[in-house]
Amino acid sequence: MKNRRQAAILEIVDREPLHSQEELRRRLRKAGFEATQATLSRDIGELGLVKRAADGAYARGGDGAAAPATAITALEHSAADFLRTVTRVQQLVVVRTGSGQAQPLAAALDRAQVPEAVGTIAGDDTILVIARDAKRAAALVKRLEGYAGL
Numbered sequence: 001m002k003n004r005r006q007a008a009i010l011e012i013v014d015r016e017p018l019h020s021q022e023e024l025r026r027r028l029r030k031a032g033f034e035a036t037q038a039t040l041s042r043d044i045g046e047l048g049l050v051k052r053a054a055d056g057a058y059a060r061g062g063d064g065a066a067a068p069a070t071a072i073t074a075l076e077h078s079a080a081d082f083l084r085t086v087t088r089v090q091q092l093v094v095v096r097t098g099s100g101q102a103q104p105l106a107a108a109l110d111r112a113q114v115p116e117a118v119g120t121i122a123g124d125d126t127i128l129v130i131a132r133d134a135k136r137a138a139a140l141v142k143r144l145e146g147y148a149g150l
Contacts, residue, residue, distance in 0.1 A: 003082060005033045006043050007100035010060070010107075013049060017057035024058065046081075047104055048074055048111055061111060071112040078108035079147035086144045088137045093117075095127040095144065102127045116140035 005028065012018065012027045021040045028035055035043070048061035048071070082101040087094045097105055106122035109129065116136040121128045131137035 001033075002043075003098055003101045003104075005035060005039075006047055006104055008033055009040075009043055009047060009049075010104065013058045013060065017055060019051075019056050019058075046074060046077055048107065060107060071108070075108040075112040075114070076147045078105045079144055080149060083144060083148040083150070086141050086148075086150070088134075088141045091131045091134050091137045093129040093131055093137050093140050093144075095129060097125050097127070099125050101125065114140065114143065116143070 008028060008031050009024065012024065012031070016027075018024045018027065021037055021044070024044075025035055025037070025040055028040075044058070049058045050061045051057065052059045082097045082105040083095060084098065085096040087096075095102070095105065102122040102125050106120040106127045109117060109120050109127070116131050116139050118130045118132055120130075129137075129140065131140055
């Protein structure tokens with residue numbers, strides 16, 4: 001349920017400007033999700049949402065929005081929550097998640113700017129991570145498995 005709720009939060013935030021947790025809670029309720037303020041606060045932190053300077057609306061965190069240590073911590077939590085399997089094929093890493101969980105995990109990977117990865121492409125339940133080379137792909141697999149406790 002948490003994963004679906006967080007995917008819904010990202011969709012809502014991408015679609016319309018929301019300036020408070022209460023507005024977000026009401027939109028989630030319309031989408032069929034009940035959430036307390038404490039739950040929303042945790043979700044906002046885990047998803048790396050920030051308030052835009054221009055209008056104060058929630059948005060996905062951009063590059064440099066979070067401190068590197070915070071981004072790594074968010075990646076650790078996201079991997080522990082969402083990652084199902086991780087497989088390396090030469091310099092490519094295929095990450096499998098539950099339905100609707102790939103994009104939040106890929107966003108956490110991108111924000112963390114792990115040195116092994118060049119970039120990510122995310123679908124619904126699969127992420128393709130392009131590593132710099134096969135050695136770094138193997139290191140990334142090990143890193144993600146460690147975060148996920150696999």
